[in-house]
Amino acid sequence: MSLNEILLNIIFYALALTGLFSSFMVATSTNMVRTAFSLLGVLFSFAGLYGLLRADFLFAAQILVYVGGILVLIIFAIMLTHKIANVNLSNESTSSSTVIAVVCILFAVLVFIALTLPEYIKINQRNKPLTEMIGNNLLSDSLLPFEILSVLLLACLIGAVYLARKEVKE
Amino acid sequence: MDYNWIETGLQLSRPELLIIGGTVAVIMLSIFKQLSRTFLFLCSCAILIGAGYITLLDIQSYTGQTILFKGAIGYDKFSLFFKMLFIAIAFITMLFSYPVIKNWTSGFVEFLSLLLCCTLGMIYMASSRTFLMMFLNLEFVSITSYIMAGLLRHNKKSIEASLKYIIYGAGSSGIMLFGMSFLYAITGSIDVYTVGNTLRHLDLPNSFYLITSILILAGFAYKMAIVPFHMWCPDVYEGAPTPVTAFFSTGPKIAGFAMMIRFVDGVFGKGSSPFEWQLIFIIVSVLSMLIGNLTALQQNNLKRLMAYSGIAHAGYMALIFLTFTQDSIGSLLFYSVIYSIMNLGAFITIIILEKYYNIDNIQSSAGFAYTNPFLAICLSIFMFSLVGLPPFAGFFSKLLVFMSVIKPLNYLTLFAILVAVITTVISLFYYVKIIGAMFLKQGGNFTITERVSLILNAPMAILALATVAIFITDWDWLFEFCKSCSL
Numbered sequence: 001m002s003l004n005e006i007l008l009n010i011i012f013y014a015l016a017l018t019g020l021f022s023s024f025m026v027a028t029s030t031n032m033v034r035t036a037f038s039l040l041g042v043l044f045s046f047a048g049l050y051g052l053l054r055a056d057f058l059f060a061a062q063i064l065v066y067v068g069g070i071l072v073l074i075i076f077a078i079m080l081t082h083k084i085a086n087v088n089l090s091n092e093s094t095s096s097s098t099v100i101a102v103v104c105i106l107f108a109v110l111v112f113i114a115l116t117l118p119e120y121i122k123i124n125q126r127n128k129p130l131t132e133m134i135g136n137n138l139l140s141d142s143l144l145p146f147e148i149l150s151v152l153l154l155a156c157l158i159g160a161v162y163l164a165r166k167e168v169k170e
Numbered sequence: 171m172d173y174n175w176i177e178t179g180l181q182l183s184r185p186e187l188l189i190i191g192g193t194v195a196v197i198m199l200s201i202f203k204q205l206s207r208t209f210l211f212l213c214s215c216a217i218l219i220g221a222g223y224i225t226l227l228d229i230q231s232y233t234g235q236t237i238l239f240k241g242a243i244g245y246d247k248f249s250l251f252f253k254m255l256f257i258a259i260a261f262i263t264m265l266f267s268y269p270v271i272k273n274w275t276s277g278f279v280e281f282l283s284l285l286l287c288c289t290l291g292m293i294y295m296a297s298s299r300t301f302l303m304m305f306l307n308l309e310f311v312s313i314t315s316y317i318m319a320g321l322l323r324h325n326k327k328s329i330e331a332s333l334k335y336i337i338y339g340a341g342s343s344g345i346m347l348f349g350m351s352f353l354y355a356i357t358g359s360i361d362v363y364t365v366g367n368t369l370r371h372l373d374l375p376n377s378f379y380l381i382t383s384i385l386i387l388a389g390f391a392y393k394m395a396i397v398p399f400h401m402w403c404p405d406v407y408e409g410a411p412t413p414v415t416a417f418f419s420t421g422p423k424i425a426g427f428a429m430m431i432r433f434v435d436g437v438f439g440k441g442s443s444p445f446e447w448q449l450i451f452i453i454v455s456v457l458s459m460l461i462g463n464l465t466a467l468q469q470n471n472l473k474r475l476m477a478y479s480g481i482a483h484a485g486y487m488a489l490i491f492l493t494f495t496q497d498s499i500g501s502l503l504f505y506s507v508i509y510s511i512m513n514l515g516a517f518i519t520i521i522i523l524e525k526y527y528n529i530d531n532i533q534s535s536a537g538f539a540y541t542n543p544f545l546a547i548c549l550s551i552f553m554f555s556l557v558g559l560p561p562f563a564g565f566f567s568k569l570l571v572f573m574s575v576i577k578p579l580n581y582l583t584l585f586a587i588l589v590a591v592i593t594t595v596i597s598l599f600y601y602v603k604i605i606g607a608m609f610l611k612q613g614g615n616f617t618i619t620e621r622v623s624l625i626l627n628a629p630m631a632i633l634a635l636a637t638v639a640i641f642i643t644d645w646d647w648l649f650e651f652c653k654s655c656s657l
Contacts, residue, residue: 109381121355144239145306151190152310155287159317162280
């Protein structure tokens with residue numbers, strides 16, 4: 001194992017552990033502020049994992065959209081809400097036995113996939129930056145999905161404006 | 171560079187372009203306060219009529235298969251058939267929703283434009299050929315549906331319906347995407363037919379197929395409202411505005427089936443396949459028929475009852491995946507046409523009951539037949555047709571699905587058909603419960619505030635007439651047409 005690979009391994013495990021720990025915190029913590037900040041750790045470590053997998057565009061989008069945009073909004077919303085830190089949760093836990101059963105089944109599926117699937121996967125080595133490929137694809141193979149997406153965004157916009165605006169008295 | 175494919179693609183998607191342009195136009199026109207609501211409503215209807223007319227011309231002349239936009243969508247009789255069906259459903263929904271929505275303080279234009287957008291998404295769902303298009307259009311239909319469920323934003327139940335829908339939808343489409351990512355990782359393609367061809371040449375363990383199928387089914391089954399992904403259904407149906415509920419129970423559900431057919435056709439193929447995916451469908455459809463029908467027995471609220479009836483019908487429709495031949499797909503197309511007619515009709519009666527008489531459950535409709543016999547008779551026709559009793563169209567649709575499933579007779583199909591027949595008998599009880607309450611019981615006085623609008627009565631009468639007429643007259647041509655449109 002070369003020094004390069006050792007370094008990559010260390011980075012991978014550090015990121016994976018951070019992600020695991022923070023997502024555990026998100027799921028279990030009852031304090032909203034802590035939950036929001038733990039989510040920051042989850043999103044950051046996933047961005048790092050994307051970077052390790054050479055998905056440069058996804059890495060940038062994750063940082064810009066999720067960390068920079070959505071998460072900051074969530075934290076702002078929490079900070080601006082009065083006394084949200086000591087809110088009383090009415091449902092602290094739902095029937096934990098079924099949840100544990102479902103989680104165990106999902107975990108078994110994931111382990112099974114992680115053990116069997118890799119031998120079938122064909123890995124394409126790629127040295128070009130991903131953004132160029134995405135850009136070309138958006139205007140050739142994925143032209144129609146790209147255009148449909150713009151109509152979808154229009155519909156989302158209508159919905160968001162409708163749900164958020166004040167009632168107009170006529 | 172060659173750009174002919176864009177030109178060809180645009181030429182063959184005129185109805186879609188009309189709907190997109192029309193949606194934008196309706197939103198723009200709504201800015202002008204001088205234009206009345208009736209005008210905007212007529213504009214939206216005209217858009218759907220125009221799109222439907224173009225599709226009708228296409229479907230008569232076109233035979234063959236074309237792939238448009240570099241493999242993103244398939245243009246064939248199958249997609250044209252569903253295009254026609256979805257435009258018709260949207261048109262009828264728009265028609266009978268007008269008396270309800272014209273009195274809303276806000277949300278009128280939003281309803282019209284979102285209904286048009288949702289129709290566009292459903293059309294593309296039925297013609298998608300790649301995972302990307304499938305996921306995108308599933309989300310398209312879902313997101314517009316979330317907003318439509320919450321259109322009554324000062325009504326707690328409506329908002330609750332919207333939120334529940336979002337949470338279930340986000341979860342199940344995430345799971346579906348996870349399953350699709352495995353297929354992509356192994357085959358390196360997102361085109362369903364390429365994926366199917368590649369999989370046939372690989373020697374993969376059966377457990378892989380089992381896991382990916384279940385994961386992907388989560389997304390589809392949630393749209394089709396099949397057990398075990400049906401939990402959102404009763405609450406959303408109850409909370410959403412009734413015209414929207416009528417639309418949910420037909421349009422997106424059938425769109426889910428259309429997409430599922432293309433997916434199964436591409437990845438697993440007709441007839442023999444490397445994996446016995448029929449097993450999954452047997453479990454899923456038997457559970458839907460049982461849970462749907464048995465839970466419906468205990469319902470008192472009309473909309474909740476229709477939700478469980480919809481789950482049960484999705485179970486009957488899912489039976490066709492047991493054989494999955496050209497005939498069985500044809501019988502599903504036939505079923506979806508009849509189902510839309512019956513269900514939309516039943517919902518029009520529910521809308522009239524709710525809007526003019528303030529009735530939303532079975533108990534309070536006792537003795538209603540003596541107040542408005544016309545409505546009670548129409549409702550009885552739809553209910554008997556939903557059961558599948560002989561003098562109505564619902565009988566043939568169920569019969570054809572059962573017959574197409576039973577052809578390769580083995581223990582599994584026999585078991586599924588037995589359950590289907592028994593649950594059909596069970597369903598008689600709750601449908602007849604409504605009719606019995608209206609005709610046989612004595613009830614209070616029903617005061618009416620205004621005359622029932624013609625725009626509600628006329629479609630109801632026409633749909634009821636169609637339910638009977640399809641049985642009496644020569645229905646063969648419709649079935650032959652459906653078969654010719656099958657994949």
